[in-house]
Amino acid sequence: MSLLSVRNLTKRFGKFTALDGVDIDVKEGEIYGFIGPNGAGKSTTIRVLLGILKATKGEAKIFGKDAWADAVDIHKRIAYVPGDVNLWPNLTGGEVIDLFVKLRGANHQNKREELIEKFNLDPTKKCRTYSKGNRQKVALVAAFASEADLYILDEPTAGLDPLMEQVFQEYVLDMKNKGKSVLLSSHILSEVEKLCDHVGIIREGKIIETGTLKELRHLTRTNVFVETKEPIPSLDNHEGVYDIEAQGQALSFQVDAEELDSVIKHISQFGIVKLESAPPTLEDLFMRHYEQKDESDVGGGS
Template sequence: MSVLQVNNLTKKFGKFTALDGVNIEVNEGEVYGFIGPNGAGKSTTIRVLLGILKATEGEAKVFGKDVWANAVEIHKHIAYVPGDVNLWPNLTGGEVIDLFVKLRGGNNKNRREELIEKFKLDPTKKCRTYSKGNRQKVALIAAFSSDADLYILDEPTSGLDPLMEQVFQDCVMDAKRAGKSVLLSSHILSEVEKLCDRVAIIREGSIIESGSLKELRHLTRNNLLVETKQAITALNELKGVHAIEEQEQGLAFQVDTEEMDAVMKHISQFGIVKLESAPPTLEDLFMRHYEGGEQKETGAGGAS
């Protein structure tokens, strides 16, 4: 069942087009990765979903309701964490968490305490004394303490150290196991790869690729490192071979997945001594989409 649906979403700031026909669908119990560099349009899309910005064209629905017309009703069932959290300076972290949880009608004290301990937050300190990382922790604890049906997370681990990132990832997987949905906007590709069922790549306001990781990986290249008894010849003439590089341990190169069989047949005749193959990562896919393309300036509209 679809929890979030975006069809042909367009947002213009004057002459600048921040979003150009964006389509996204997040299903129940799914973690959906929304990736792209800063300035690509991730945060603008999320602001539209939250009812903060009104779309110029297209439609966006959460729980089947229009995000602009029914923003108040929708907000009762979603939890949002931005990439840069601003808190009330004179309240303590604990007071802010309680306020956010109360606003959503939740009252799960045990979950709150468990998360405060996991994220190693001192809830008695005033928010003005918190570092960026601690402000993120307050927002994450508040979000995951509430019983939301959809979590909208916009660069949520910004400022967190690697140990806390792992705690965050555990929270996302707990939410998924409970049948909740997550829209995770990120430029940390390893995070997306670990957590997401499906991803959409946004570039300059347009979705350029979307699907499951398995579906997208056919577009990427495997990384091979080969050592052979005899020197490999004519490798650069083969279709689908890229970035050939002589290394101390052997010959390193990339192969398009669909050409792997032909390439392996070719190199096997030179007597393979050692072969290492690294599966393509989301980063490989991401870089292939961006290489050679200059990013446009986003201007004052802020399509980050």
């Protein structure tokens, strides 16, 4: 059952179409990665989900309720972390955390203390003295200390160092293990890859691909490094092989998943000494989509 359901979501600002027929489904106990470059429409989608913006067309439902008409009810069960947190300058971090947690009717003092320690946050300092990273920590601690059913995280690790990113990932997985749902908007593909069950890629306001990581990987190329006893004649004419680089007796290249078998058979006749293959990353997938889009644009007219 979908906890969050978006159908044909369209949002226009005057003549500019920010969202163009977006569809999203987030199920219970699932982490959904919402990825795309900055300006692709991720934050606009999230503002519609939060009831801050009204959709021009389509529907957005959370817990079966309308995101715009039932925003007050929905907010009782969600926790939201934006990518650029603004806090009350004269309150301390601890006071802000307590305020947000109490608004949701929760009182998990032990959880609060544990999170503050894990995120290495000094809650006694005034918010005006915090760096961007520390402001993010305040929002993350407040979110994870709350009793929410859905966590909407919009570029939540902006400003965090790698160690804190790791702590963040641990808590997101902990939420999933407790049956909570997470919508994680990000342009950091490695983060999405580690955490997400389903992925939707948005570009210029449109969802260009969606599915599980396994389903999406069939579109990507495997990275191969091979060293052979005899030099391999050129692979340039072999179907599905790209970015060939010679390194002495070794070759590195990318190959389409469906051509991997025939390529390995071909190179094995030259006596394989060393063979390394790396599975495709979401980075590869992302760039592949851009290549396809750019190729289709060429000669397409206006």
